[in-house]
Amino acid sequence: MTATQPTAGPGTEASEQPGVAGATSGIGMTGGRKPGGDARETLYFALRNPKVIIGMVVVLGFLLLGLIGPAFLKYAPMDYAGPPMAPPSADFPFGTTTFGQDVFAQFVAGLRSTFLVGLLGGGVAAVIGMTIGFVAGYRGGLIDELLNMLTNVVLVIPGFVVLIIINAYLGVRSVPMQALYIGIFSWPWVARAVRSQTLSLRSRDFIDLARLSGVGVGTILRREVAPNMYSYLFMTFVLLFGGSILTAASLDFIGLGPTNAMSLGLMMNQAVQWSALHLGLWWWFIPPGLGITLIVGSLYIMNVGLDEVFNPKLREM
């Protein structure tokens, strides 16, 4: 899978060593504090961090464009709207395809699929990974052994390859289904990281106290363990979000994308298929890739900024 596990992003290494970039905040800093008590402080530093601001502005800008853009467009993505192979102009800001379709309309529609895949795929992976990580780390023993084995097996299987098989055979042709399958194969590193953090939280006094007071495992995990790593979990989700977008783009590019929707990967697929490269139609293949790069890149950079916000040690640099 194309960069489904962003080693690049801080956090993957944290599976081995919490603290690399982003994991420290989970345990060291907020360990004994009341969750939520420092939300204002977090916001204060977040709004003063250029990386967070820049990343947020770019991502939200694209999101807004995808959400409200279609309302202002004259043409649908697949309409034969204008002259074929027209370069960018006032009427068609991103030009037209070989068939005269409006590239900008396709781009805006593709943004929607991109955000949907990121949200759903990242969400599914986050839920699976965190559940397995929490349970394995907290319960320990045989359950931990089994879940750990499962995590390692899924970790080694090249998920992208399995996704190709699933999409090719089962004909996954809608964006939500595609996102679901992507999520199912991109959770292992999350489970590993969450497990190792839960392990170190498990022996803290406040967890013992909660256990003594007789509340159930689910409640302890939800109310005592998770709040102490909210910052880390949020950053994990951001990475999963970006990873799902990249994986979906690769699948779409191979021709295993949605048939009932437009996506940025599909645009690149069509551009290459109809030899936009040789015809020099750069306005057809540059926007979709640039859009993905900017969205995912901004997410990564935002994460570095968030890391500095959550972890005062990095702030002083």
Place this chain on the structure above:
Amino acid sequence: MGGYLARKTLVYGLTFVVAVTLNWLIPRLMPGDPVQRMVARAAVQHPETIASMTEYYERTFGLDLPIWQQYLNYWAALFRGDLGTSVWLFPAPVSEVVLAAVPYTLGIMIPAILLSFVVGNSVGAMAARSRWLDNVALPVGYLITAMPYMWLAILLAWGFGVALGWFPVAGGYDFGLVPQWTWSFALDLLQHWVLPFLSLFLVALGGWAIGMRNLIIYELESDYSNYLAALGAPKRLIRQYAFRNAMLPQITGLALQLGTILGGALVTEIVFAYPGLGKLVLSAIQNQDFFLLQGTLLFVVIGVLVANFVIDIVYVLVDPRTRTGLTGATS
């Protein structure tokens, strides 16, 4: 050491079984019937001919047996190295088709992985705690890793191939040449290799640089670094120790990233119409050749498992803790 490797072997063995089972199972959940499709493609009208063709194909592909026997036969065939027969290139055996494509994929993947690993780690180590280099390398690194593999490949193909005309943009060698051991053919092969290699190399580069930068910063904050600094050790020496420690998670990261880079190689090959496994996958999908698709992907899975195992052995050699049974790598 024995315990560590035994545990790893168990995981890989289990993974192999799961992967093969998935590979066998998923096609059988598919709506539609490949045999029907193939008979339809032959475009014969006579019902008797259709019946005999259907029977022939079902026997050839073993679809008329009970399901458990199909599963066992699948394993048996696998151990004989028999991955079935390609429908698209009928009657070429899948294993032959795949083996012909493997050298091209390995030819761009192995140099790209090794070089990006070495260069990326060096750049990342240099960038850590050096303000101006960090300010340049970090954003650039993040943007490069955020690039979809095929987009960078498209940009390179368009820029260096179509616009500048420096390199060819399609195929593994010139269509006018016949593969043979001559200098002109080798040169041609090299020219076609440059762009796919470069695009794979560049995307992987950013990730290693960023990972190494973060790790070095973490190591420089640790107690042993502070102690060395307090003793008055030169900065260079401290950085050397930090680098060696930071390499360990990076090697683990290499194992984790293999699948991702492989996916990248597949789509990169498609952009350049490079005759490796990626192009086989595409052709198999377009021609509905499911035996070829399965065989190719199974081969890929085995390759990733073997590579993972090699990396584990390297890890044992590099990290002494795994040898003495202390808690080194988590398995």
